[in-house]
Amino acid sequence: MNKIKTGILIVLLAAVCFNSYGQGAKSLKINEVLTKNTENFQDDYGQRNAWIEIFNSSFASVDIRSCYLTNDKRVLNPNLSIEERVSMMYTIPKSDVLTEIAPRQHLLFWADNRPNRGTFHLNFALDSVASNWIALYDANGKTLIDSVTVPANIPANFSYAREADGSHHWILKGGDANNYVTPNTNNQTQDKQEKIDGFRKHDSAGIAMAIIAMSIVFGGLILLYVSFRLISAISVKLAKRNAMKTRGITDKKEAKEKAIGAESGEIFAAISLALHEYQDNVHDIEDTILTINRVKRNYSPWSSKIYTLRQTPKN
Known part of the structure; x- marks a missing residue:
């Protein structure tokens, strides 16, 4: 710093x-x-x-x-x-x-x-x-x-x-x-202004000055007209080009939407069934897949061997 x-x-x-x-x-x-x-x-x-x-x-x-x-x-x-x-x-x-x-x-x-x-x-x-x-x-x-x-x-x-x-x-x-x-x-x-004095000498009535002034004015108006025409033509072309681009993007979106909705009901049913089977994780109905589920057994004294009557009673 x-x-x-x-x-x-x-x-x-x-x-x-x-x-x-x-x-x-x-x-x-x-x-x-x-x-x-x-x-x-x-x-x-x-x-x-x-x-x-x-x-x-x-x-x-x-x-x-x-x-x-x-x-x-x-x-x-x-x-x-x-x-x-x-x-x-x-x-x-x-x-x-x-x-x-x-x-x-x-x-x-x-x-x-x-x-x-x-x-x-x-x-x-x-x-x-x-x-x-x-x-x-x-x-x-x-x-x-x-x-x-x-x-x-x-x-x-x-x-x-x-x-x-x-x-x-x-x-x-x-x-x-x-x-x-x-x-x-x-x-x-x-x-003295020699150029102005010379112009005044050769054009005492001011006719040439008037013609020059009017020529400048009309020349400027013509240039403005031509400029506006060119600008408007360019603007129309740009607007059409942008409209065509926008229309092309819209057509693509509509085609995609139509393509998405073109499948039959059987396809959607098969997809739904596959998702259901995948989420439930149950395969008992299939022939080549063996599903073993662990069964939790609660402890009970009646099932214990120490409480059975298999031992010989004492005299």
């Missing part, structure tokens, strides 16, 4: 590690960074600060808790201990349920050097003029998940972002209605 409990505990711990710190954490990407914020997105305190967007590129939820964010390049020193490296990073708390990132979704961190404001406020700020190196480390404090070097002199309210969520190509976003900054949302947004 103890071995079973230990095995279950190991499996649960492995599942937790897999979900939070294993291959799931490797799917996290630094997706977009804004270093100088004067007119852009506001935080939960109504302040405009630099921000870092994390993207979950997998199709499963990933919890970023216990991972680390930093802009200090000293952590790249391989001679540092885990404790020394962790002291130069921001530890994402474990107790906040909002640290779980849904599949293909984003999470925003504010680089305002005010960690006392909440989970998503980092303990470092970004330089709005010089270049910034940003890194995301796994919960062990050693494994580098992702990093990016943001160029220097990025204009205010412009962001340095991946062209598409999780892609390898980085671009500068902002200042254009078709290439705007996208905090906490997809880096590429579709404002």
